[in-house]
Amino acid sequence: MQTPDPLREFDLNVTRRQLFGRSALGLGTAAMAQLFNDQSFGVDKTPTASHGGLHHAPKAKRVIYLFMSGGPSHHDLWDYKPKMQEMFGQDLPDHIRDGQRITGMTAGQKTHPVCPTKYKFTKHDNNAEGLWVSELLPHTATVAKDLCVVHSTYTEAINHDPAITYIQTGSQIPGRPSLGSWLSYGLGTMNENLPGYVVMHAKTRFAEQSLFGRLWGSGFMPSEHQGTLMRSQGDPVLFLSNPKGVSSKDRRAQLDALALLNQEQYSKFADPEILSRIKQHEMAYRMQSSVPELMDLSKEDDKTFDLYGEEARDPGSFAACCLNARRLAQRGVRNIQIFHRGWDAHGNLPREHESQCKDIDRGSAALIKDLKRLGMLDETLVVWGGEFGRTAYCQGGLNKDNYGRDHHPRCFSVWMAGGGIKPGITYGKTDDYGYNIAHPDGTPMRPKPGKEKWTPGTMHIHDLNATILHLLGIDHRKLTYRYQGRDFRLTDIHGHVVKDILV
Numbered sequence: 001m002q003t004p005d006p007l008r009e010f011d012l013n014v015t016r017r018q019l020f021g022r023s024a025l026g027l028g029t030a031a032m033a034q035l036f037n038d039q040s041f042g043v044d045k046t047p048t049a050s051h052g053g054l055h056h057a058p059k060a061k062r063v064i065y066l067f068m069s070g071g072p073s074h075h076d077l078w079d080y081k082p083k084m085q086e087m088f089g090q091d092l093p094d095h096i097r098d099g100q101r102i103t104g105m106t107a108g109q110k111t112h113p114v115c116p117t118k119y120k121f122t123k124h125d126n127n128a129e130g131l132w133v134s135e136l137l138p139h140t141a142t143v144a145k146d147l148c149v150v151h152s153t154y155t156e157a158i159n160h161d162p163a164i165t166y167i168q169t170g171s172q173i174p175g176r177p178s179l180g181s182w183l184s185y186g187l188g189t190m191n192e193n194l195p196g197y198v199v200m201h202a203k204t205r206f207a208e209q210s211l212f213g214r215l216w217g218s219g220f221m222p223s224e225h226q227g228t229l230m231r232s233q234g235d236p237v238l239f240l241s242n243p244k245g246v247s248s249k250d251r252r253a254q255l256d257a258l259a260l261l262n263q264e265q266y267s268k269f270a271d272p273e274i275l276s277r278i279k280q281h282e283m284a285y286r287m288q289s290s291v292p293e294l295m296d297l298s299k300e301d302d303k304t305f306d307l308y309g310e311e312a313r314d315p316g317s318f319a320a321c322c323l324n325a326r327r328l329a330q331r332g333v334r335n336i337q338i339f340h341r342g343w344d345a346h347g348n349l350p351r352e353h354e355s356q357c358k359d360i361d362r363g364s365a366a367l368i369k370d371l372k373r374l375g376m377l378d379e380t381l382v383v384w385g386g387e388f389g390r391t392a393y394c395q396g397g398l399n400k401d402n403y404g405r406d407h408h409p410r411c412f413s414v415w416m417a418g419g420g421i422k423p424g425i426t427y428g429k430t431d432d433y434g435y436n437i438a439h440p441d442g443t444p445m446r447p448k449p450g451k452e453k454w455t456p457g458t459m460h461i462h463d464l465n466a467t468i469l470h471l472l473g474i475d476h477r478k479l480t481y482r483y484q485g486r487d488f489r490l491t492d493i494h495g496h497v498v499k500d501i502l503v
Contacts, residue, residue: 054187058473059420059503060381061190062334063183064325066364068356069164070209070343071412073390073405075434076117076353078413079151080132083432084116084392088400092393096435096444103158105346106395106406114433115394115403118350124424131426136357139365145424146368146377147415148501152428152437152458154447155388155409160209160344163387163409167461168215170490177219177481179465180335182490184218184225186479187472190332194294195228197335198328202318203232205355206342216337220483222276227337230295230324232316294327308366319363326370329380334472343386346395347404368417381419381471383464388412392433411437414464420471420503427501428457454496466495471502 075081092112106112123130124144131149133141140147157163162172169176177185180197189196199216216227246254266274297313297320304323305312312319321338328336340360345352364384371377389412390405397403411430417423429438436444437458447455454463466476469490476495480487 054473055475055478056470056473058471059379060418060471061379062329062336063381063383063419063468063472064329064367065179065335065337066322066360066367066382066384067168067337067339068343068360068384068386069211069339069341070160070206070345071163071386071388071390071407072343072356073117073345073349073353074151074411074413075390075392075405076119076349077134077136077357078132078149078415079411079430079434080121080123081116081392081430081432081434084114084434087114087433088116089113089398092433092435096431096433098436098444098446100410101158102391103407106391106393109395112391112393113398114392115398115405118401118403131424136353137361139362143365143368143417146372146417148417148421148423148425148427149413149415150427150459150464150498150501151411151413151430153385153412153414153461153464154437154458155461157388158407158409160387160407161212163407164211164215167387167464169219170462170465170492174212174214175219176488177221177225177490178214178216178227179468179490180216180227180337181218181221181225182469182479183335183472183474185221185481186469186474187334190334194328194331194333196333197225197227198333198337199227199229200232200321200324200336200338201229201316202321202338202340202359203314203316204318204340204342204359206344206352208344209341211339211341215339220488221481222272224276224279227335232320294331295324297323304370307370309362312363312366317363318360319366322363322367323370326367326374326376329371329376330374345390345404346406348402349390349404350402371418377418379419381421381468382417383414383468384416385414386412392435408435410435414459416501422501422503425501427498428459456500459498460494460496462491462495463498466491467498467501470497 090113092114097112117134120135121132122135122141123132124141131144131147133144155163155166157166157172165174166172168178180199184196187196197216201211216229218226262274262277300323308319308323311317312323314320318338318340325336325338340356342352342356368377368382371380371382388407388409391408395404395406411434429440429442430436431438431442431444437447439445440457445455445458447458447460469476469479476489476491476497480489
């Protein structure tokens with residue numbers, strides 16, 4: 001057998017782009033070693049070393065994001081519009097819609113009759129406007145004094161997949177890193193035995209839409225920053241247990257051998273993803289002991305289950321996910337996200353939303369109360385919301401007690417609590433139809449995220465993400481990742497920190 005020519009082998013394994021990339025690698029690595037450490041690889045540390053590598057002093061150490069997939073109805077939950085009761089059945093005025101693009105599901109309707117909510121609202125007098133909460137959320141109403149409800153959140157996407165992708169990654173086009181991945185990249189981890197970004201899916205009766213892994217994926221970033229999905233059945237994380245006949249000692253030996261092979265590959269190709277794989281294998285090994293302990297709720301006392309309810313004993317319930325989120329937060333996990341599907345109520349909204357609210361109401365309130373009693377709420381940012389809201393007009397037949405609503409991106413409600421957020425307030429205003437963001441005098445406005453000057457009283461989803469990053473000590477304009485010759489960031493070229501809602 002002829003001995004291969006080593007130069008020819010090298011030539012076959014390297015492209016021109018790789019050659020230039022490797023030539024710069026040594027200098028780049030040396031330079032970056034002076035700027036970064038393993039715990040905060042994505043944030044420029046030079047100007048603000050006093051803040052531990054962050055751009056400014058953080059208000060929060062972690063974020064728990066409760067994502068209601070499908071688009072909860074702000075009309076029926078948060079945005080109280082009593083004048084709509086007088087308008088029942090009237091066609092939505094043309095000047096209110098103002099040529100807005102609507103989905104194909106209601107574009108063909110001959111009329112778009114105004115449909116007020118059937119539910120009662122209670123006012124909580126925390127500010128001049130008052131914070132109104134629907135009777136569908138009685139438990140959440142008990143923590144109203146801790147919430148900041150933003151009524152003026154808005155987006156451009158009008159269908160689920162692009163809208164969820166947009167709010168989670170900053171782009172309607174798949175392929176970008178998720179919010180949690182940006183936080184993992186910028187903040188690192190506080191617990192080497194658990195992932196820096198954990199995702200859970202709560203059970204629901206109305207799981208119509210699928211959730212794609214890209215919503216918690218790392219996109220073009222190293223895969224170590226992607227979310228780890230915790231399951232409620234079987235192994236909490238896939239392949240966590242050793243196969244039959246493989247001992248812990250055997251697994252350790254396998255990982256050591258695999259690490260040597262990967263290091264050899266890295267020495268040849270300098271692909272950072274190889275190092276990410278090594279880190280992930282080591283994390284998986286440590287998780288074999290840390291995750292079972294995390295998911296074991298038997299040591300929680302009866303007071304905890306009195307708070308979260310007996311449903312918290314049911315693995316995969318929203319309440320159980322919220323309790324596990326608190327346990328993850330206690331163990332130093334910075335980024336925790338719970339997805340709850342089934343909020344896409346095109347037909348029988350009352351039946352579906354009543355079920356959905358029963359799922360999430362007590363768990364959401366219990367999480368706030370639990371964090372507060374443990375002294376953790378001030379350093380934990382909790383966010384609740386979906387990808388868009390629902391229309392003021394009904395979809396299908398007109399019925400005061402049984403109605404549906406289409407997708408509505410122009411305005412919807414999100415609440416935030418803890419972690420540097422002003423408690424007990426509302427922010428932003430909508431018109432009498434809950435259809436457009438409004439000026440203080442009630443006249444509709446048309447904010448645009450591309451404008452250089454931010455419009456006070458509004459919160460585009462880029463502004464929401466910029467504010468989340470800010471509370472965690474990160475300037476959204478400076479947290480960038482270079483890919484294919486461009487510096488990307490979560491908020492693209494937009495985003496404004498909404499300081500009016502910050503303590």
